Amino acid sequence: MKYVIGITGPIGSGKSTVLRILRELGAETIDADRVAREVMARGGPAYEAVVRAFGRDILRPDGEIDRARLAQKVFSQPEALKRLEAIVHPAVFEEVKRRIARSEKPVIALEAIKLLEAGLSITMCDEVWAVLVDRDVQLQRLRRRGMSEAEALRRMAAQLSPEEYARRANVVIDNNGDLDHLRSQVEAQWRRIMATLARSAVPEKGGEEGSWT
Ligand code: ADP
Numbered sequence: 474m475k476y477v478i479g480i481t482g483p484i485g486s487g488k489s490t491v492l493r494i495l496r497e498l499g500a501e502t503i504d505a506d507r508v509a510r511e512v513m514a515r516g517g518p519a520y521e522a523v524v525r526a527f528g529r530d531i532l533r534p535d536g537e538i539d540r541a542r543l544a545q546k547v548f549s550q551p552e553a554l555k556r557l558e559a560i561v562h563p564a565v566f567e568e569v570k571r572r573i574a575r576s577e578k579p580v581i582a583l584e585a586i587k588l589l590e591a592g593l594s595i596t597m598c599d600e601v602w603a604v605l606v607d608r609d610v611q612l613q614r615l616r617r618r619g620m621s622e623a624e625a626l627r628r629m630a631a632q633l634s635p636e637e638y639a640r641r642a643n644v645v646i647d648n649n650g651d652l653d654h655l656r657s658q659v660e661a662q663w664r665r666i667m668a669t670l671a672r673s674a675v676p677e678k679g680g681e682e683g684s685w686t
Pocket of ligand 1: 482483484485486487488489490491614615618648649650651652653655
């Protein structure tokens with residue numbers, strides 16, 4: 474049995490950091506943004522359809538999709554963005570499903586804000602975590618990461634409110650404290666999931682008869 478945790482939250486809230494901690498604890502981690510880049514790469518399953526929909530002028534000289542130019546085309550055009558997502562999301566979904574099936578780890582952490590916002594959490598994830606921070610901490614961490622204040626504010630404005638993330642999540646991770654505080658919350662959730670999985674484990678077929686009491 475595979476247990477899938479969806480990780481959501483606004484930009485700079487600490488999702489990648491939570492993923493890293495989960496990887497250290499033994500989870501498989503999947504970054505759906507990275508998968509999206511891969512399915513759109515030349516030869517990837519979404520490449521042809523994206524080029525057909527948005528024209529060859531989104532291509533770089535080497536034939537790869539110029540993501541900045543593509544972003545420009547769909548930026549502030551909800552219809553175009555919807556068209557792009559209708560091509561890319563199913564391809565990402567398929568690839569993520571494949572990776573989950575292929576993984577040998579019992580727990581998979583999936584960072585996939587867009588997919589989760591699109592409601593796919595229901596079909597793909599056993600539970601969803603929202604990683605949340607207060608606005609001032611978020612802004613400060615994004616600035617420290619090298620983002621300009623204007624860019625940080627623009628991105629923050631384009632996202633769901635913390636309440637909305639919390640409403641859609643089963644677990645809220647509060648990342649206003651230091652890294653130890655974050656780690657202890659993740660470890661507590663990890664222990665809970667491990668205990669649940671141990672309880673629901675069934676003996677392997679062919680195992681000793683009657684050993685499961
Ligand atoms: P996201 O993936 O949600 O955009 P990140 O995990 O990249 O967020 O975190 C944003 C930045 O804040 C990174 O530079 C990260 O190292 C830093 N960070 C995350 N959690 C903490 C924390 N508890 N204390 C200090 N810095 C943190």
